[in-house]
Amino acid sequence: MDSTICAVSTALGNGAISIIRCSGAEAIKIVNSVFLGKNLEQVPSHTIHYGFITYQNEKVDEVLVSIMRSPKTFTTEDIVEINSHGGIATTNKILEVLLASGCILAEAGEFTKRAFLNGRIDLLEAEAVGDLIVSETESSRKLAINQITGSLSNKINNIRQKLISLQANIEVNIDYPEYDDVLVITEDILKPTLINIIEELQHLLIDSKNGKIIKNGIDVAIIGQPNVGKSSILNDLLEENKAIVTNIPGTTRDIVEGKIFLNGIILNIVDTAGLRLTNDQVEKIGVEKSKDISKTADLIIYVIDNTTEKISVDLQNLQNLGDKPVIVFINKDDIKTKLDINKLKDYQVIFGNTINEFGLEKLKTKIIEIFNLEKIETKDFSYLSSARQVSLVSKALMVIEESLNNLNMGISIDLISIDLQNCYELLGEIIGETYKEDLLDELFSKFCLGK
Template sequence: MGINVIDTIVAPATNISTQAIALIRISGDDAFKIFNQIASKPVPHKGGIYLRKLYEQDQLVDEVVVNAYVAPRSFTGENVIEIACHGGVLNTNRIIKLILNNGARMALKGEFSQRSFLNNKINLIQAEGINDLIHATNDLALKIGVDNMSGAHNKAILDLKARVMDIISRIQVLIDYPEYDDVEGSSNQELIDALININILVNNLLTRSQMASKSIEGIKTAIVGKTNVGKSSLLNALISEDKAIVTDVHGTTRDIVEGVINLSGVTLNLIDTAGIRQTKDVVELIGIKKSKDYLNQAELVLFVVDYQQLNDLENIEIFNLLKNKNYILIVNKADQLNDQQQNEIIQKHPDAIFTSALKDDINQLINKIKEKYNNDELLKSDELILININQINLIEQIKLKLETALNNINNYLPVDIINIDLYDAWGLLGELTGEQIEDEIIDNIFRKYCLGK
């Protein structure tokens, strides 16, 4: 069941906490009417900034600054009153309660953005961009959120839709008027060429989006190695906090410790695993088994060793497990090595990097990770990138439909068969912008947003 857009809604637009200023937003037909019932002097029905005192019956509640917007010139497309009041949990909640008591209802999560979408102020890509911007974890996510929120790339989807509809129209002419077999652009080869060009555009969009999504969602990264080589110290240095216990006792990390690091354009989901060694300790054996499981599942492995134990049996076993894995060999405690020892390692392992985790000297590792996951092109890109999993799923479906259409026309199937897949692709492109999507799905999309947005 869809939301009731007739109601006037209210919600805090900032977190309710002890702070200098809090922002409360009212949106709906009765926004001015409801506010004026608690204001010392009515706010006129026109846009502007006003200073007003708020009262509960005859008792002064607060003196606030009001930003007024008249429909349709507001974010939601409705009458909007934004109240900047003095912060504080009690004061903010009291003003919200006053507004509720005078006819508003509490907004649902994301309802302001949802109303903006329903009132054609933004499309679904812009709405998702707002959410991406709010929840951005690195520079790449921030850039994509800003670009999509602003509508900078709306034309890219509209252009794809126009291209698909152009081919549909050409084919439809051939179906309806078979005697006109010389319509410009409607020869078999011309239709194939047009479909190839669209497939290239969609494939490029999907590739960019998948790369960006993975970098933002986080690369599953396991820190593995023997006991006491400094894995937990490395985790702590990377996430800049003492999240893992660091001691000189072998087998300290018996379970799994996790952390997250954001490096401009890439996020790593770090897992510090139990040290791998020969042991009869039952609990530690369970941790070691988990370590090997996480190593197998990881998309990137940070393999930590020290010079003295580099060729131990346990390290040889780990090297064997890493044969087909994406990994970085990290020689820790590098401050204890001389130049000759470092050169010996480089001769055998040219890609090895050196760290001193306890001294927070991990620059070589940071640079190696950035080099491995270089997202400079994505950060500089002025093309559409989508990072929401549902959006990427839609692009994958569009790609499949367009590829099927291309294969069918190459195999000389009847043109009306080809148009079935093209119509499906066109409809899926409409779902990306929200033009063709069910109310229930719209409700679910916006419920993941922040309250007051």
């Protein structure tokens, strides 16, 4: 049985909606498992349903889901299409949820390929589409390789080289155990090398975050209690009246987004509904959404009204954010201070007000400082550019971490070599290379063996 694949079918960006498509025998089951609403496994084919994508009991987004059952679908397999709110963060989050729930990320052109392999496209169309498939896989392969020219592919190759040397040596130890003049790879030799590989893979992932910043920008969420001036701060930053600003607490019931450029990097700023307990249904959803957004954001601007005396709720909210980067913006500093600033001494605090826009420059400087934006080279910067690459490196990292763990537990090296091979193959997938033959060549070019 084929695996169930998923991918974002609309262009990633800031369209009004984006569509995530799943195809495969498990498609309906998997989506149903993360869907809050009707039981999708029991709904008729070719119908649309309203609900939420949830993950670990938290709502990710409000969505419309189309259910199309095999065989009358594009791929002839069961297909589910999720219409979500546009925006990179939300779309990626839904994709991540599906991947975590059993879907596999589709390769470029894989939906078309499946449609074709499953005979969905008729004989007359077949040859024409055949050409298309070739061009799709070929060009996407080339594209992938071009994308990772220079330092990134060098980095991956270096790690693979280390793995293959290690592996070749282990294989020699296994296939020629009677030779005492070949270095025997012991735990003591293996451990530091594995640790070194782990560090390098971690670096790749950290770099990929910089890469993500360059490509997708920094997601900034403005949060705080109602009526502290969150929307005004957004408007000032955007220098336009996008958010509806009133003095009635709870005016921003939905999410308001805007973008600014800071040192060539995009800040995706999201204004959220004030955090408070509410009975208003619409506002309730907004508040929930605010919480979700603060989880996916790269940076939180937490706004506190200077005139607030008791900030215990704010302190609680701040604590709930965990170790995410936070800037506390004390708004309305033109009015006399009532709050006890000492309670915020663990946070980066900026005073300002939205009447004369004082403090906004300081806010921007702080963001530049936190993300090291002055040092990020936007030119000639190599990074893991696709979710596929990041996911492969993450998997490779996981495999090596597990193998180090197994080694520490006393698992013998002939088994550890399975992990090394696995890691090598995963990294090879990024740069489109294969495994088996080069290993044998390496083995016999490096070691002198045989009767």
